[in-house]
Amino acid sequence: MVEIIYNIAGIIALAGIVIAFIRLLLGPTAADRTVALDAMTIITISLIAWLGYMLGRKIYLDVAMVYALISFIGVVAIARYLERGL
Amino acid sequence: MAMAGAIISLIGAVFLFLGALGVLRMPDIYNRMQAGTKATTLGSILFLLGLGLGHFHKVCICKTIILVLFIIFTNPISSHALARAAHYIGIRLTKKTVLDKLHEEDREELV
Amino acid sequence: MKKLLFSFIFLYLLWLLLTGTNTQELLLGAGVSLLISLLFYKKLGIYGEFRVSLKAFIYAIIYVFVFLGALIKSNLDVAFRVIQPVIPINPGIVLVKTTLKSPLARLILANSITLTPGTLTVETAGEDFYIHWIDVKAADESGATEAIVRNFEKYLEVIFG
Numbered sequence: 523m524v525e526i527i528y529n530i531a532g533i534i535a536l537a538g539i540v541i542a543f544i545r546l547l548l549g550p551t552a553a554d555r556t557v558a559l560d561a562m563t564i565i566t567i568s569l570i571a572w573l574g575y576m577l578g579r580k581i582y583l584d585v586a587m588v589y590a591l592i593s594f595i596g597v598v599a600i601a602r603y604l605e606r607g608l
Numbered sequence: 609m610a611m612a613g614a615i616i617s618l619i620g621a622v623f624l625f626l627g628a629l630g631v632l633r634m635p636d637i638y639n640r641m642q643a644g645t646k647a648t649t650l651g652s653i654l655f656l657l658g659l660g661l662g663h664f665h666k667v668c669i670c671k672t673i674i675l676v677l678f679i680i681f682t683n684p685i686s687s688h689a690l691a692r693a694a695h696y697i698g699i700r701l702t703k704k705t706v707l708d709k710l711h712e713e714d715r716e717e718l719v
Numbered sequence: 720m721k722k723l724l725f726s727f728i729f730l731y732l733l734w735l736l737l738t739g740t741n742t743q744e745l746l747l748g749a750g751v752s753l754l755i756s757l758l759f760y761k762k763l764g765i766y767g768e769f770r771v772s773l774k775a776f777i778y779a780i781i782y783v784f785v786f787l788g789a790l791i792k793s794n795l796d797v798a799f800r801v802i803q804p805v806i807p808i809n810p811g812i813v814l815v816k817t818t819l820k821s822p823l824a825r826l827i828l829a830n831s832i833t834l835t836p837g838t839l840t841v842e843t844a845g846e847d848f849y850i851h852w853i854d855v856k857a858a859d860e861s862g863a864t865e866a867i868v869r870n871f872e873k874y875l876e877v878i879f880g
Contacts, residue, residue, distance in 0.1 A: 524662065527614035531621035535655065538621075538628035545632045545640070553694040557640050560686060561631050564648040564679065565624050568655045571675065575659045583671040590675060594682040601689035605696050623794055630801040638851045639810060642839050643797050649834060650794040670736040684833035684840075691841045691851065701810065 532572050539565050556600050563593035613662025620654030623647050636701055637694050645687040652679055721771065726756040726763050775878050782874040786831055789870075793836040800853075811855040812841060813863040815848050817872060824879040831871050838867055 542565070545558040567590050574582025630643020653676050660672040734748035756763075769775070800806055819825055829840045829848065837853035850867060857863045 524610045524614045527611075527618055528659075528662065531614070531617040531655065531658075534618070534621040535624045535651075538625040541625070541632050542628040542644075551637070551694075551699055553690060553697070553699060554637050554640065556690055557637060557644050557687075558631055560690070561628055561644040561648050564652050564683065565628065567675070567679070568620075568624065568652045571656055571659060571672065575663050580668075580671075583675070587671065587675055587678070590678055590682070594686055597686040598689050601686070601693040604690075604693040623798070626798045626801050630797055633801060633806060635806070635808070636810075638839060638841070639806075639808060639853060642837065642851070642853055643801060645839070646790070646793045646834060647797045647801075650790055674733070674736050680834075681830070684830040687833060688829065688840050691839060695841055701812070 528572070528576065532569065532576075535565050535569055535572070539569075552600075553604060556597060556604075560593075560597050563589070563597075567593070609664065610662045613658045613660070613664075615658070616661065617655050617658030620651045620656075620658055623651030623654065625651075627651055637699055638691060638701060641687050641691055645683055649679060649683045652676075721769070722763055723756050723760040725769065726760050727752050730755060770877070770879060778874050778877040782871070782878065785870070785874065786834070789831070789835040793834060796836045807854075809854045810851065811858070812849055812851050813855065813858065813867075814860050815850055815864040815868050816846050816860065817848060817864075817868055818846070819872065819875055819879065821879045824875045828868070828871055828875060832867060835867075835871075 539562050542558045542561045546555050546562070549555040549558060567586050570582055570586040570589060574580065574586065624647070627644055627647025630647060631640050634640040634643055656672050656676055660669040730752035731748060734752060735745075738744045738748065800808065817825065817828060819828060825843065829843055832838050832840050832848070832850060839851040839853075840848055841851050842849040848868070850863070852863070852867070857866055
């Protein structure tokens, strides 16, 4: 029962990634696409941790942490580039 | 304990989904950012804490706590940087907007 | 001295959360944290801005709960707006002023504003904060300041000197 609820939660979060991806494809400007990418990376961090817990592999949490760091720096770098301040 | 964790995770997943839906449905970039930042922050906090609570006996929860703190601190900063860049390159606000105190004329005095 | 102590405490807490409870690891972490804080504490100005007193500590704990309550309220607000067929928005960018002096307090205030109902910090310049508000209720400066900033500022004023 508990496993089923966790799986449903993972599927709902995955549907969130798909919906944000539609905005990534549609987005009229580069900044819109970056907002969609930001939302997608946050959901991806949650899903990496979900995989780590469900498969019982602690090391995936470190992967999620490094991914969080890199995605934050990536979004800030894109913002600086759009501002022509890079 | 495991059941409570599972339900907290489910609520978090619903907030993540609503945040993504907000990113898709809102009319301009600033409103999209509002939905994207707030809903995904609380959603990921609840999702991760629910996972940690449900597997408390197997895996240490410490790394999950670090992940949650990192998300709380960095998510507003990245959205702030993006909003500033979007306003700087002159992306228009939606037609429903009632006022904009941060025009280009005002910006000249700021810099 | 205060900077040294705070930077040591933060580094060691981070180390404790990242590693396990092995005696050798605890000792090594304490040594490395002490070394790093001794080397760099003069540059770490932000750690000197906390006020050390019992009242500030209690206010910091209250602030965490105020912040979490505002975060939950803002999420319900976003969820309520998103699921409606026609999204009810009345957006605009307003100017608010803060009386806080310390840079760390201003950073925390800006982050808190971003995560509270319907507001997003767009630009900061000194004491002026430009805030995108999804549902503008007060267009003038004092009214907006009263509605957005005041709730957090009264706690941050006590925590930071």
